[in-house]
Amino acid sequence: MKKRIGVQFRKTRKTKHAFERIQACKRCHTYHVLWDTHCETCRRAYTPVREVSAAVTRRYVQTRFLLLGLFVCLAILCATTLTEIAIAIGVGLLFVCLFFVIQKKYGSYEKDAQLQTFFSQEEEALKKSFLYHLEQVGADVKAGQIKEAYEKTREIGYFVDSDTIKIRKIMFLNHFVLRKDMELELETLIPSTYDKDFMEYLREVVKVQPSLVKKAVLDYVRRYKAQILLLENGEQLIGQVAGAALRMRAYVEEYQDLIIEFIDYLPRERLLRLAKMIRDHRNENWEQLYHFAKNRVDTHFAFDPDFKGVL
């Protein structure tokens, strides 16, 4: 068993949307999702991609306006009589006013649409930037800086949720001692297939932050139950996961088969919580659960004063 090291992860920036994390270097035409504020190539400050897109939108609007102005000017230049000039100027001014009115009223909708288009246009550049980040991660790994590697991979993971990224993160995380105060992730690490390292990580993380166990995790455990049981202390692991599921009544409802199967491996506190939940919310669907819970309580916790009178 390898030695785990205690680390303090860098705080991740909380954003409402993933794209808010992307920053652009206008000069180098590169993108950055890490925590740097200045481009390492040209030392210019990064600009949030939204701002860049907004600038593009603004220029687009300006170009349209200038084109309109150009047509009006050409119309004035082509006018041969005073009347035509007057008409051209009048109509031109009218069009300019209308342009501004339309822009004011509907211009805001353009920004978001433009952002989407912007991403479509910058797809290649974005991917190239992510590849570069992955290279940086590789360099960190080579340099033995696993914490930095994980932190960078975590940032990348906000955008790319491939198994490769997840497994890398899991492998990096398995190097560390997990604590309650750490900003840990679980659901975002669930791979698409059974992964031993993930189970190893799950085993550690469920100890310190059982609240991270959610439906996706429970489904994963249920799906790969057989493989998990082959692990050393696999039953205990499933029992702990099942115990974490007792946090919500909905989970109890849905995963009672798992709970029933591994009721013997539930920790005492979790069993007590279960008994109380059954007592308080017992219904015809929970009969089997009640039965097994009662059986477990009667066989192993008959003399425990906390369990008395619960079931």
Place this chain on the structure above:
Amino acid sequence: MKISSYQKSLFVRNAALVLFSLALVAVCVKLALGYRQIALYDQAKSFYDANQLLQAEESFSRASDMATLSYGDEEWTVVLTRLSAMRRELEELQQKLQTAIMGKQDENVLAAYRIYQTMREKYNGTAGTASAFFQQFTAQINLEKKLADYYQQALQQAKAQSKENLEKQSYRDESFIDTLIAIPDEYYGGKQAKQDELLALFADYEKAKLRALIANASFDEVITRTASSLRHYAQQGVDASWLLTRLEKYAKDELREAIRKQDLAAFVDMAAAYRKIGDVLPTDSPTLEAISKQVEAYFKQAEQLVKAHKFQKAIELYQQLNPLQDISKLVSEVENRWLDYDPGHMLEAKYPDKLFTKIISGTELWGAKLYAFGLVEADQRLYLAAKMPNDSLLYLEQPLEVDMKSATAKLASELGAEKAPLIFVQSAGKERPFAYVGLLPELSAEKLTRVFFAEADDFGVEDREHVVLKNAVGKGEKEYALFKLTRDGLEYISKLADMLPDSTDSGTSEPDDASSVDQGASEGEQTDNSSSSQTIQVYAGPGQEYPVIGQVAKDAPPQPVEEMNGWYRIEFDGKDGWIPAGKPDSAPSP
């Protein structure tokens, strides 16, 4: 490197900005110019309303030149547009005129004047703005004055040039005539005044010039120059009949003088030269008529000479008249008549340098219309000329290996065919007293063949195909032998008689059977006989074969007119006659 959307948007926006800025600047310029143009139009209108047409037109044209805006078609703009067109036309005219005056290009000045004249008539005729503007503008640019100055100067120069020509008697440069004619009527004071003045000027000039030419130049030069002047005047449309009259008179006088002096060559030269200038002469020119009449008279004279058989003189006269009329037909006719009259002329004309001993001529033998043959001692030849039925002349010759000094040729009319007899040549022989040569002309084959050659004491004709030779060399020696005439020569037939021991080699033959060879000999005897008398026979042609037409006194024969082949031509009873040349008592040998 792919450009990012950010950068692309920046480029596009900046490009649009540049274009828009340029367009905006252009609009500002256009508006400024348009404002200025409208101001000018307003100014033009106010001038127009105040009837200041020159200023109005100037402002209007400046405004129109700006071409920023078009003003529309109001009445005053239409008027001013027309005035602008007029102004441009006048300015262009002024430019052309200036250039033409500077380059002294009279045609261009005249063209400019005509244009101006047309415009003046067009605009002065109408009342109103156009007329007023025309007058004002032309006054402003001094167009009339420039034209007047130019033409006045041209007039002075032309008059000076004519005076100079007369003084120096040099008439090469007469461009002043064109100049004077080209100067428009108004600068003379009107059309009639111009005609009168020019007429007087030209008349004085041409008269003086003609006098000088008559005094110093040849007839040809006088009439050529005068004709050239006449043409010039005709080209320019000037009536120069007064000059024509003088020319006619001069020419007539000169021609008359030449006729009076009987200087045919001079007459012909003058007449030919005068006819050359026929294009300037009237169709009923009396001088030309006189020339024609005189030429006719000369032709008649030539005809008379022909009738008098003075063919050479007639031909010479015709040839002298050749420059005036084509005489080739006439000369050829005379030649034909001459030949008809004297066929021997064929040889004389062909061989003018040869001295023929005697020429015998005649008609209708050997297929020829006329023939003539004669001996040339120097060439040792007999020459034959024949005029064929197609009027072509054929010349043949045959060398003779006989003694030419004593040789005589004659026509042996009893030898050979009737229409193709032999030519018989008798000469002194080497082995015998006489040598005889027989020649047969074959004109169709263009040959003169030697049929036979014989030396004998005597020669006699038996018949057309047989001859008798006395003591011929070779076969027939010491006998009278009969020979047959064949194509290859004489063929011995038989002995007729033995030669008598005391037969002499005299020129005359006396065998009984032989007929006289030389028919001419009798005539010659007759000639000898006649020559011993006090008179000389006069023949129709230069030979004894011609008929005798009379007699003249031996001691006082008429003056010979011509000599030919040992014969003299004389006037005998109003016609030509021939007597033997040299001493009256020695006739030429037959």
Place this chain on the structure above:
Amino acid sequence: MLTYFLLFAAFLLLAVRFFKLLRLKRRNLSAAEIDQHLHRLLNEKRNQP
């Protein structure tokens, strides 16, 4: 005549812009959709490790 053609072209430009903005307004694109779009873009062809 050309003046009017050019003014018409300007009008067309304005009209196209107006209808385009109107269409965008009706679509009412949200930030979440943009995020999803970005996610889709980046995960369709996975970047290789």
